[in-house]
């Protein structure tokens with residue numbers, strides 16, 4: 001088990017557009033395993049490779065805690081291909097620890113990706129239909145691999161106020 005260091009807002013890697021993952025080599029498999037360990041260690045619902053310093057289009061999701069499965073899911077190159085409806089719920093991010101705010105997202109989405117099974121290294125094209133928290137978690141992680149943080153989706157004024165408050169309360173994360 002390897003828990004990796006989670007990058008915090010201000011780290012430039014969080015703003016990079018992720019590279020497409022072409023080949024599933026040992027490095028990618030190890031990265032995915034370590035990301036799963038890191039996600040569980042931080043009690044997260046999901047984690048994107050950017051958050052451990054790697055700008056690649058790779059995300060992991062904690063399906064058990066999201067309430068839609070038993071296992072963890074590893075996806076490469078996920079793309080949102082359909083979205084519908086609207087939902088406003090509280091959201092947070094392991095890269096801005098302790099900042100939670102209500103954010104509007106689509107309620108239902110469909111995502112095309114490739115799922116990687118770590119047990120046998122198989123990859124398979126999938127089209128995921130997700131609603132509610134599952135959709136939110138996918139959208140949040142897909143934002144990360146495009147260099148977007150959830151607070152970017154708030155209006156300017158609200159984002160500035162929340163970040164200023166967060167920085168005051170968490171001087172340990174300031175550079």
Ligand SMILES: [Zn+2]
Pocket residue numbers: 092093094095140144
């Ligand atoms: Zn996040």
